Amino acid sequence: MSKNLTTRAEDYSKWYNELVVKADLAENSGVKGCMVIKPYGYAIWEKIQAELDRMFKETGHSNAYFPLFVPKSMFEAEEKNAEGFAKECAVVTHYRLQNDPDKPGKLRVDPNAKLEEELVVRPTSEAIIWSTYKKWIQSHRDLPLLINQWANVVRWEMRTRLFLRTAEFLWQEGHTAHATRTEAIEETEKMMNVYAEFAENFMAIPVVKGIKTANERFAGAEETYCIEALMQDGKALQAGTSHFLGQNFAKAFDVKFANAEGKLEHVWGTSWGVSTRLMGALIMTHSDDKGLVLPPNLAPTQVVIVPIHKTDEQLEAIDAVANDLVAQFRKLKISVKYDNRTTLKPGFKFNEYELKGVPVRIAIGPNDLENGTFEVARRDTLTKEVVAKDAVVKHIELLLEQIQDELFDKAFEYRNSHITEVSNFDEFKDVLENKGGFVSAHWDGTSETEEKIKDLTKATIRCIPLDRKEEAGRCVLTGKPSAGRVLFAKAY
Amino acid sequence: MSKNLTTRAEDYSKWYNELVVKADLAENSGVKGCMVIKPYGYAIWEKIQAELDRMFKETGHSNAYFPLFVPKSMFEAEEKNAEGFAKECAVVTHYRLQNDPDKPGKLRVDPNAKLEEELVVRPTSEAIIWSTYKKWIQSHRDLPLLINQWANVVRWEMRTRLFLRTAEFLWQEGHTAHATRTEAIEETEKMMNVYAEFAENFMAIPVVKGIKTANERFAGAEETYCIEALMQDGKALQAGTSHFLGQNFAKAFDVKFANAEGKLEHVWGTSWGVSTRLMGALIMTHSDDKGLVLPPNLAPTQVVIVPIHKTDEQLEAIDAVANDLVAQFRKLKISVKYDNRTTLKPGFKFNEYELKGVPVRIAIGPNDLENGTFEVARRDTLTKEVVAKDAVVKHIELLLEQIQDELFDKAFEYRNSHITEVSNFDEFKDVLENKGGFVSAHWDGTSETEEKIKDLTKATIRCIPLDRKEEAGRCVLTGKPSAGRVLFAKAY
Structure with a gap:
């Protein structure tokens, strides 16, 4: 594997694909259009999940889990939604394999195990969820119903790209039910704002909040709100959507509630989601020709310490200092790694952590120990400075905040000038x-x-x-x- | 909905089914054999997940995500595994629906959108993961590879029961690769021990650690370790399994590494998993005829405070005291809910929280305010005591630990005497x-x-x-x- 990435100027698309694989974020699998999210990429996704989950709960939502499969008749119920997703859905038709009588050692679908009704692998869960809400909602006291689900979904895309467009992807989907139109619209807007706040403050990705045209609207929605980000190649990326569903799904699934006067009305709905696509937005907003650049909020490792030594004695002396630093960082909940593997050269490690976007690197050599200083390098600006030993922890604590802010500012300026x-x-x-x-x-x-x-x-x-x-x-x-x-x- | 459950003595199986639904844990969905995990049930599952995830990471494992689908040819590769799961797998054969020309408004599978190769919805992920490990493992330096995945899987069960046996379920599956047989066996045993520790210390479920016979072994494993729990009706429940895979999957997927001498060898594998089945074990270990009994570690709400009042003034006075209590509990990270809904009577609330297994209930009435005492009720023993106002927070902090311990002791005695x-x-x-x-x-x-x-x-x-x-x-x-x-x- 060559260490150097194709540069963005040479071939932006190739740069992206190489970066995703070489930085250990994801790779194509043996299943057409489906990706494997590698441990390092998944660790970033876990940070995205944890923060969003916190924000959803803070705004009153609970998690639940609904089936992967949608029976065809249920899938059909909301016509526009069905029409929108029918063209790209995976369909389960059989529930058993058997030995292939013509090919020893091979299997085939058992013709006697055909499902009475085909099952669609959920491309989105409105149908299965609204068929459930019918059971859960009787009275205005059951409203609002504020549910979120973390799940995998499948949309059979022909041209796929890691994170950006894959046949299976991970996402969260919120599905809420309300007594009034106004309240449902407020929820739709609130969740768009949650997404925008998350993208800007946590991922350092500036976004434009807006409404989709009828052409670009979610199939089955009355209005789709979105947050749109701008990538470094000048292309836009839809980073999250929040849909006002009107009474469409309530009518399709006959979900009514008795209002305070005892009169039956259809409920009003919303749905909203972000997906592993955000990983693509993250990469293409901040990264450079050396590899990934991560905002400190999203970095599985925020600080890496690399020893520079020639002798075992030098390494021992550095170990002691580094372990002390590690303990200090941990106290501040700054995630830190001390990489004292002796099988690899410092230069190799520098490259690796640059490729993986670790925000701050500390290098410690024998001279540093003598001088009582460390070399501190920033991944985003690729700049280095010398910092006094006693000041370094506090310095880096502030530096991480500064990097987070400056990454946003840089992306914000780029976006605004475009x-x-x-x-x-x-x-x-x-x-x-x-x-x-x-x-x-x-x-x-x-x-x-x-x-x-x-x-x-x-x-x-x-x-x-x-x-x-x-x-x-x-x-x-x-x-x-x-x-x-x-x-x-x-x-x- | 009747408030009272069928008793265990009357009909244990009916008791279980009613409890799961009435305590808002889960329910059957419109998809045959698949359940909806309701928000309260999912909140308990989230606690299970969080603790296990912490334990997996502490033992050096990282999370990743692999595709939902396994191409048939990949599924076939490890013969015993394929044979074991072929009889009960959901198979995707088409990737598109189209309007049914014979039935306006209905859809059918598009006969022109048949997949070249059928896709099996993963019943377990050894095949897809080992086909990936082939790319990840070249040298002994790549080992051990310690990966876990949180995912949904599908096994087409004909007779299903909420949590215990469902066509789709949620689980985690660890998949590790090692340089030696000994190391792989150590890992298999280590993870069985992690499961046992989790079941006993966190879920208060005593387990027997053991080895499965060849008949009961995981398809494709050389040895299956398990933890077995005993339910209140005298039936056993397998609560977790950890498999030593030998070199079976390495051979099936040609996964070799160069050892320290540069010689190529097949790697050694393990896999291990627990699932939403644990929810069934939880329910059937601790609960009673009044409903769910939750060990405090797993309770989404550990303490509920219910005001007893006749007048608004009384409620106001209780509100002040209760809100102060809430703040004190939160400081101790004890999850607490103050239920001052005025539309419901205290008796109704008592029943609801008993049904849902909230470990401790505090009732506060005007007399309590005068006397400076509260009534504290334990869900597990259904006993009440009067506790002085100033001592109540500390008292309950200790009581929660005591309940956790005593639930284990009670189950342990029952198990041992059986x-x-x-x-x-x-x-x-x-x-x-x-x-x-x-x-x-x-x-x-x-x-x-x-x-x-x-x-x-x-x-x-x-x-x-x-x-x-x-x-x-x-x-x-x-x-x-x-x-x-x-x-x-x-x-x-």
């Missing part, structure tokens, strides 16, 4: 081709125009930003009137 | 029919005898206890020589 307002279609195409990023343009509000622009440029409307200003204008393609700008981009 | 040594087959049948529990008997070591006894009595050999004493004897059925007793029981 939102470009255009006033005609030539400009639109020019920005899209030569600069990338979000193109802020007037649009006449029709799906036809949206699709025409997509056909011509591959750009889609990422969202109608929630904070857009009202501004009369003319559609960039058709010249028809528009009430405000929307954000277009090529997207993952 | 291990009965027998010396002939009449006694064997008599104990099994009239007393239940483990029957400790000599066995001639053959699968034939084991199966004959199963046919005659429905009892299986639960395990060959690790701590059994060497004792020459005669097989209880055949009279042939035996080197020691094994434990028989009817089992879940």
